[in-house]
Amino acid sequence: EDKVVQSPLSLVVHEGDTVTLNCSYEVTNFRSLLWYKQEKKAPTFLFMLTSSGIEKKSGRLSSILDKKELFSILNITATQTGDSAVYLCAVDLSGTYKYIFGTGTRLKVLA
Amino acid sequence: GAVVSQHPSRVICKSGTSVKIECRSLDFQATTMFWYRQFPKKSLMLMATSNEGSKATYEQGVEKDKFLINHASLTLSTLTVTSAHPEDSSFYICSARGEGRETQYFGPGTRLLVL
Numbered sequence: 001e002d003k004v005v006q007s008p009l010s011l012v013v014h015e016g017d018t019v020t021l022n023c024s025y026e027v028t029n030f031r032s033l034l035w036y037k038q039e040k041k042a043p044t045f046l047f048m049l050t051s052s053g054i055e056k057k058s059g060r061l062s063s064i065l066d067k068k069e070l071f072s073i074l075n076i077t078a079t080q081t082g083d084s085a086v087y088l089c090a091v092d093l094s095g096t097y098k099y100i101f102g103t104g105t106r107l108k109v110l111a
Numbered sequence: 112g113a114v115v116s117q118h119p120s121r122v123i124c125k126s127g128t129s130v131k132i133e134c135r136s137l138d139f140q141a142t143t144m145f146w147y148r149q150f151p152k153k154s155l156m157l158m159a160t161s162n163e164g165s166k167a168t169y170e171q172g173v174e175k176d177k178f179l180i181n182h183a184s185l186t187l188s189t190l191t192v193t194s195a196h197p198e199d200s201s202f203y204i205c206s207a208r209g210e211g212r213e214t215q216y217f218g219p220g221t222r223l224l225v226l
Binding site: 032034041042043044045048088090092096097098101102103106 | 143145155160214220
């Protein structure tokens, strides 16, 4: 059975801290891995990763994929209260185009 | 580009009624649309995949007679929750994928509350 697991489930930090969110997966037909940020509405796209070892970066956020060890991390540096959200990891399955979502990590950044 | 809309954004209905949710791709042709539901503090669960002009493929455990999906055109898919019950209350999100596009694009979601 295809599975995506995220850790930690929740995290509380103070502004300025750096956080690392983890996503591991076991799927039969991997195409890509995606990270989303979800506040009180639908998820917003952050990154899509298809190749191992190539860091994707957007401002204070960065992400990398390890296809050998089957995991990805999302780093957020100098966190701000606006980063408080649920961060979702999803694996895109080739052939079906379906996404399998992880459980999500709920991040709260305190002022 | 790649905007997906959903309507309504929020709906409250009485138990036993049917509710229709529309999902539209506004600036691209969506060859495939997906419907998810999300319970509070839970992740997105895929309900079904629909391709334009063909029957939807439902995930295991999703009742196809209860959640009717129609994908009649390349820009519109509808989800009808038939004979809704309080346990159907949830956040329903659609996404769309177009030919040659690498990712799904998500709609803003519809909050359904069944009283």
